[in-house]
Amino acid sequence: MQVYKRIIPCLDIQNGRTVKGTNFEGIRDAGDPVELAKLYSKQGADELVLLDISATNEERGTFLPIVEAVASEVNIPFTVGGGISSVETARKLLRSGADKVSINSSAVKNPALITELANVFGSQCIVVAIDIRKSGESWVVHTHGGKRDTGIDALKWLQKVVSLGAGELLITSMDGDGTKNGFALDFYKEAEQLVSVPIIASGGAGTITHFEELFTQTPVTGGLAASIFHFGEISIPELKNELSKITRIRN
DSSP states (O other), rough: OOOEEEEEEEEEEETTTEEEETTEEEEEEEHHHHHHHHHHHHOOOOOOOETTTTTTTTOOOOOHHHHHHHHOOOOSSSESSOOOOHHEEEEEEHHHOOHHHHHHHHHHHHHHHHHHHHHHHHGGEEEEEEEEEEEEEEEEEETTTTTEEEEHHHHHHHHHHHHOOOEEEEEEETTTTTTOOOOOOOHHHHTTTTTSSOOOEEEEOHHHHHHHHHHSSOOOOEEEEEEHTTTSSSSSSHHHHHTTTTTOOOO
């Protein structure tokens, strides 16, 4: 059965504001997260991802008030990540209106957390985010907002997290992040052959053609982007209209 492809705006949030950088650096303001979430929901985004990008490095919990505000304003599913290191934190976020929770650094630090969360909430609620960077001929996992090189092979890691209970993967190419040079197609082609759960591709979206390439050249079902939406370079209706000509997309 052919599945629908998903367009997913990402809101990286810091100090209560949506921000965006390049290669995880050079952060600049991009607007109010609740207002952007409302806009993207009205424009036809299939899902949203909200990431508290400084929660792990600041060793604090995720931003409940913003999650609650977004939940009250949108009618599409959204995933929340950043600083989630326990079942209790995940429970608070899901009760506040999030549909899924995303863990990244905490999954590397404590892989058993993936299974624990999946057992309590179901795998469908558990997204493991993986930030990857090319190193020679391989891809390596980074954590703490891309600041720590773990030395872990990304392809082996994604297989492990799925075996532990991850129901979805959000994979970001740090090399492509904010560059608008296109998605890391070679990695996603290989990744999709190794796991059976849905993958959201992130990092490098800059044109409609990049999404067309992602959805026609790889089996990835979700395309995530930030700056092209935040700064009005491409509108979601325009993108979905063009994609509907070549693949299954919800308009």
